[in-house]
Each structure stands twice: as C-alpha cells, then as structure tokens.
Amino acid sequence: MHRSFLVVLSAVAANLGLASAALFTDPADILADKQYHYIVVGAGPGGSVVASRLSEDPQTNVLLIEAGPSDEGVLPIEVPYLAYELQPNTTHDWNYTTTPQTGLDGRAVIYSRGRVLGGSSSINVMAYTRSSRDDFDRYAAVGGDQGWSWDAIEPYYRKLEHLVPPVDHHNTSGQVEWQIHGTRGPLNITVANAPFPIDSHVVATTQELSEEYPYNEDMNSGYPLGIGWAQATYGNGIRATASSSYIRPVISRPNLDVLINTITTKILRSRHSDEAGVPVFSGVEVAQSSTSPTFAFNATKEVVLSAGAINTPQLLLLSGIGPRAHLASLGIETVVDLPAVGQNLADHPRVGNQFSVASAQDDLGDTIGRNSTLFDELLQEWEEKRQGVMANGGTNHIGWLRLPADDPIWETEEDPSAGPAAPHYEFLFRPAFASSIPGTPTPATGNFMTVLAVLVSPTSAGSVTLSSASPFAPPVIDPAFLSTPFDVYTMRAAIRSAARFVLSAQTWDGFVTGQGAGFADVDLNDDAAVDKWARAQASTIWHPTGTARMGGCGYVEEGSVVDPDLRVRGTEGLRVVDASVFPFIPAAHPQAAVYAFAERAADLIKSGRRFC
Structure with missing residues (x-):
C-alpha cells in the first residue's frame, strides 16, 4: 500500500465511521427542543475529557461539538508510524499558516492543528x-x-x-x-x-x-x-486519541450527544445577570459551512470552550470578548473588554x-x-x-x-x-x-x-487575532518565533x-x-x-499555548483571560479548558498536561467550586 493511497483510504474510513448512530453528522438532526446542561466546543484532550467526565452523571446532558470528522477507522490515525501522513494539507488538519516570521527570515510557517474527533491528539506524534x-x-x-x-x-x-x-x-x-x-x-x-x-x-x-x-x-x-x-x-x-480513550467507549450514553463536521461560529449571550450586569453566555451558534443554515443550541449551566489555543481565542473574539480596539476595527460589538484574549501565544x-x-x-x-x-x-x-x-x-x-x-x-x-x-x-x-x-x-x-x-x-510571545468578522476566515497567527x-x-x-x-x-x-x-x-x-x-x-512542533491564560483572582490588569477555575473573566456560564489557559508554556509536549488540566477542570465543574 503506497502512501498516496493512505489519504484516500483515510477519507473513506472516516465516512464509514460516521455510520455510527451515536454520532450526529448534521445539526438539523438534533431535536430543536433538546435540553443540554453543558455544551463543550472542541473534542481534543480538553473537550473530550470534560464531556466524558460530565456525562458520567446520567442526569447531566452534554453536547460535544467538533468541527472535523470522526477519527474512527482512519488508518493513518490508528497506525502510530503513519503520524506524519496526517498533516499538513489533509482533511484532518485546519491547515493554517502563520504570518511571515521576522525571526525566520520572513518565512511563513505551516501551522497544523487537528480538525477531527480527538483534535490534535489524533494527528500529533504522540x-x-x-x-x-x-x-x-x-x-x-x-x-x-x-x-x-x-x-x-x-x-x-x-x-x-x-x-x-x-x-x-x-x-x-x-x-x-x-x-x-x-x-x-x-x-x-x-x-x-x-x-x-x-x-x-x-x-x-x-x-x-x-x-x-x-x-x-x-x-x-x-x-x-x-x-x-x-x-x-x-x-x-x-x-490512543482523546476520542478513542474518552468518547468512543462511552458514546452509547443517552445523555451524551456528539456533533461532528460542524463549526461553532459564536457563543450566544442570553442576558445579563441580576447582580452586577455581567453578561451570561448560555448557548452556541453553529453551521457546517459559510453557505449552510445556522443552528442554535442552549446550555442551562455552562458553555465550555476546548477548541485549542488557536480556535478558542478566535471564537471568543468573534463573540465580542477581547480587546475593544481590535473588535471595533472589524465591526464586532464588544461584550467584554478583555485585552489578553489572543495574546501571549507561546510555542516551541x-x-x-x-x-x-x-x-x-x-x-x-x-x-x-x-x-x-x-x-x-x-x-x-x-x-x-x-x-x-x-x-x-x-x-x-x-x-x-x-x-x-x-x-x-x-x-x-x-x-x-x-x-x-x-x-x-x-x-x-x-x-x-x-x-x-x-x-x-x-x-x-x-x-x-x-x-x-x-x-x-521560549521568551518570544505572539498573538492570535481575527482577519475578519467571518468565523470561516482563518485567524491571523503570529508565534513570533526566535x-x-x-x-x-x-x-x-x-x-x-x-x-x-x-x-x-x-x-x-x-x-x-x-x-x-x-x-x-x-x-x-x-x-x-x-x-x-x-x-x-526552524518551524513549529505544534505546541501553541497561552492565548486565554489563567491568572489569579484579580481582574483584567493582570493580563489574564480566565480565573483559577478557568472561568472567563467578566462573564457567567463560560469556561475554557484547553492549552490556551496555560499561563506559561510547559517545557514539555503539552498534550499530557492538557489531559490532566481537563480531568481537574471536570471535577471543578461538577463540584460547582468558585475559588475567587
């Protein structure tokens, strides 16, 4: 079997994997009045862990949304040695590119991120x-x-x-x-x-x-x-992926829905809390393409963003959470002026x-x-x-x-x-x-x-910003290497x-x-x-972190996006659980740390803890 054939086989196997009745491949197939306690966006090592652990309670309904296809039965994903066949320029990759890097003689760098159930755990080198x-x-x-x-x-x-x-x-x-x-x-x-x-x-x-x-x-x-x-x-x-480890073994749970091939385009604000006028986020808007219909799903408790260090800040910015000046330049209403969103990008x-x-x-x-x-x-x-x-x-x-x-x-x-x-x-x-x-x-x-x-x-710090107000336009990624x-x-x-x-x-x-x-x-x-x-x-080893970094119980002046409970500052009902919350990039391949962070985050969510 030649490598060129593996790409074709990969696509065929992915489509076969979608035959599982437990997966939704179209948001239109989910009942319009379906009630969810939690909506988790992104099925990598953060989101898959959180969705799996929260759905351990049969009384808790969870919706997990992934932009890409299923990872089940995809040969290059299953065979460890074929890891390098999975990116770039494949259907399982977002296929991003950085801005020209001054430290790399002006070269732009291919910036692979997993767009598949399991997220980057399905395409990384393990x-x-x-x-x-x-x-x-x-x-x-x-x-x-x-x-x-x-x-x-x-x-x-x-x-x-x-x-x-x-x-x-x-x-x-x-x-x-x-x-x-x-x-x-x-x-x-x-x-x-x-x-x-x-x-x-x-x-x-x-x-x-x-x-x-x-x-x-x-x-x-x-x-x-x-x-x-x-x-x-x-x-x-x-x-072993986040999907094969945490999602597929429990996909039969009646309280866990998994929606694939669907992009979350915006986090929906429902109201302001009665206490201090804090915006409450209680749902998401999704679509399968720039020309397809949009759908909305509501969460009675929380929306958890686990879309990764590139797509999580992109989604926050699209939803009006971020630096006011940047949002205004694209005609996006500022809901929460949070300057650190998309900043502090660190990579190896x-x-x-x-x-x-x-x-x-x-x-x-x-x-x-x-x-x-x-x-x-x-x-x-x-x-x-x-x-x-x-x-x-x-x-x-x-x-x-x-x-x-x-x-x-x-x-x-x-x-x-x-x-x-x-x-x-x-x-x-x-x-x-x-x-x-x-x-x-x-x-x-x-x-x-x-x-x-x-x-x-590294001491270099870059950023993730928007190129337009369209959720289907790639973000502007500048790791500021060397x-x-x-x-x-x-x-x-x-x-x-x-x-x-x-x-x-x-x-x-x-x-x-x-x-x-x-x-x-x-x-x-x-x-x-x-x-x-x-x-x-020099190029990336695919370890972006820090774009929604965690801080203490202070507010915006400390340059953080989430508090120690990983709740987004200045909001209710919104949390981030992925590599974007690391205050400093771990001196390691980050996937293990993301798994561990997500395990603890699931416990924090279950307990309802408020550290601050």
Whole structure:
C-alpha cells in the first residue's frame, strides 16, 4: 500500500465511521427542543475529557461539538508510524499558516492543528510528557490555587493513564518506572514498541558523556532532565486519541450527544445577570459551512470552550470578548473588554539537524520510505499482528536539557524556565532524514539520522487575532518565533549540543560519518552560521499555548483571560479548558498536561467550586 493511497483510504474510513448512530453528522438532526446542561466546543484532550467526565452523571446532558470528522477507522490515525501522513494539507488538519516570521527570515510557517474527533491528539506524534513539577508549581503560584501544583495534579495523571507493556514484549526494566504511573485509566501509554538502530548508541552516549547528558529512567517523574526512553500515547500497537480513550467507549450514553463536521461560529449571550450586569453566555451558534443554515443550541449551566489555543481565542473574539480596539476595527460589538484574549501565544520552535549514517540499514525511516515493497510488508504486519515498526512512533528517546548555571547568557538574561527541574531545550532522535520544515523532500541518496533540537522555555510571545468578522476566515497567527535574544542564543546552544551528543561520543564512531544533508554545510564554530541555519530551518512542533491564560483572582490588569477555575473573566456560564489557559508554556509536549488540566477542570465543574 503506497502512501498516496493512505489519504484516500483515510477519507473513506472516516465516512464509514460516521455510520455510527451515536454520532450526529448534521445539526438539523438534533431535536430543536433538546435540553443540554453543558455544551463543550472542541473534542481534543480538553473537550473530550470534560464531556466524558460530565456525562458520567446520567442526569447531566452534554453536547460535544467538533468541527472535523470522526477519527474512527482512519488508518493513518490508528497506525502510530503513519503520524506524519496526517498533516499538513489533509482533511484532518485546519491547515493554517502563520504570518511571515521576522525571526525566520520572513518565512511563513505551516501551522497544523487537528480538525477531527480527538483534535490534535489524533494527528500529533504522540509524545507523552508530563512536564516538570516546577511548571505546575508555577501555575499554582500564578493562579494562587495550590490545586494546580504538581503534588495536586500528579494524582490526575495516575487517574487518566493506562500504562501497558510494549507489543514486542521486551524487558522494560530501566526504561520506565511503573510504580509512578496509572494502570487503569482510559488513555493508553507505553514505551517503544519496536527497536530503532540508533537506540543503543543514544543510551551509550548517556554513559560516555554522563555529566552533560545523564540518563533518566523515567522523565515523567516530575524531574525530566536527562535522556530517556520516550513514552507515547499508543498501546497494543494502536494510537490512543482523546476520542478513542474518552468518547468512543462511552458514546452509547443517552445523555451524551456528539456533533461532528460542524463549526461553532459564536457563543450566544442570553442576558445579563441580576447582580452586577455581567453578561451570561448560555448557548452556541453553529453551521457546517459559510453557505449552510445556522443552528442554535442552549446550555442551562455552562458553555465550555476546548477548541485549542488557536480556535478558542478566535471564537471568543468573534463573540465580542477581547480587546475593544481590535473588535471595533472589524465591526464586532464588544461584550467584554478583555485585552489578553489572543495574546501571549507561546510555542516551541524546532530545528532538524541531520547526520550522515554509514550503513543504509541504520537509516530505518528512509529505507522504508524508498522501498514500497518493504513499506507494504510492514503495514501488513501491523494489520495482522499490531506489531513491528508500524506500531511505533517516530522517536524512541527524548532528551531534556538546561543551559549551564555558569553560562554567560545569565549575565544579561533572566532564566525564563519554571525552575531548576525544568529544561530549556529538548532533543528528539529519529533514525532517518527529518526536516523541521513540512514538505521538505528526503534526499534521493545518502543515509541519515536526525537530532531535532526544540526550544522549550521560549521568551518570544505572539498573538492570535481575527482577519475578519467571518468565523470561516482563518485567524491571523503570529508565534513570533526566535524574536528575542534569549531564544536565538538558546536555539544556537541546542544545535551545538545536538552535534556534541553525536560527534563527541565514541559509540557513534563508524555509525555516523559526520554532519549530513544541509547541516553538513554549517560551521558549528561560527555563531552567525548556526543562527542562519536556525532561522532557515526552524518551524513549529505544534505546541501553541497561552492565548486565554489563567491568572489569579484579580481582574483584567493582570493580563489574564480566565480565573483559577478557568472561568472567563467578566462573564457567567463560560469556561475554557484547553492549552490556551496555560499561563506559561510547559517545557514539555503539552498534550499530557492538557489531559490532566481537563480531568481537574471536570471535577471543578461538577463540584460547582468558585475559588475567587
């Protein structure tokens, strides 16, 4: 089976998945007088968790709305190795593009976001990283609520996790600490399902260069620093999504309706509360296209926005919640003047750094990509046994590292990380040519491995704004990549560190022959040359956060959008539960943190708590 065929198969399988009677594919099919207590917009790791947990009470009616199609039966979603087939330019992607980035030589960046049941958990590369305890303790300090601290959130991780053995049944001793994980939760996670040729060399480097690159048995302990085996959201050889974990297993609940292929165009204001004239939001307007009819659904208790760090601020702005001047410029009535909506966009830029590999068999990814017969054989193995390379993700190891305490950068810059347990940059190891720019073709000849360097404690801050008052126009996305001296410096240090990792350890002798592909031309001793490479190659690793950030019990002047209960300031009946609420970007792949935030948010909603 060739990759071009997978896109066609994906669309066919998605349509077959819609045959399930439990899913609504057209808002017209929902009874006009249907009463809902909660409406949840967006079916990613935030919305799927909240909708599932709220509907555990049979007396609570919940409507979950997703703009995209079902994820059920879509082969590239189910097969972990095919993750990179899911974006960009697919039916499961919003297919956004950023503004031209000054820090990237004026390049616009393809900005993939999941538009499918499961949200971005259905199209991401599945890395499951809890973040550091310092990140959560900083969230607690910002919000003034110790319920967001590491010690308070860690039990939610155990609640949501189902750690399962790898499908190749290898001995996981020293690769994961089973005792710190949950084994009964809805979300499958595991370590590598199949070995990669580079694995033993990565581990050996942590022994040779242990002072700079220590080994970490389990980076999800709250102390991630070091190099260790990656944990990912797949189990039993199949990707685990927010949908497959939280929605499809409970879709038969009579009090849970799921509406797909439908865009929420506006949050509806019903009235002002009697106490202080606060606007009450109690419904949503939806449509399936710019030319289709609109429908309205009401919620007697709350509307929960979980559309993600791009679409949640877009929807708030379209509904008149945001900076007054921006709304007025588009002719949108200001309902709540909330300047921080859409601001503080933070993301993790990544740069792929290639090295030449001596043997073709050690360049696993490119060997598979260049040999359609081998590709088909491996896919058949997966289809028959759910085993082999196709049951694996793109990386078996992850590294989390900090700049040294005596680095000269601290003479002029403050440390932006959450604390000493939080990293400044990350390594991802791929046994293949891997460019950080989507669509870059693999060289026709040569054999490679790649160390992706990712800046995970950035100081650059961007924005999400509206391009028009139409909900069908894409928002204006500006991550402001590499726009601060610290970010440029740290990315330069991360690229050099990646080269040291591969070129300074004896274990790579005879395996790697030197820098490879375009990276071969980069003089690592020249700051300008390394910076030029970074600006030419950097792209997103798809981790936007912060555009509806959480703050304390103060009001607008503190630059936040939601309070510690994740309620939208200056409103009633409206809450946000997704990556947009993080006050600072986690120094991790954010999906795990979103799952944990959503688990706690569901408990807060159920309890009716008001912290402020």
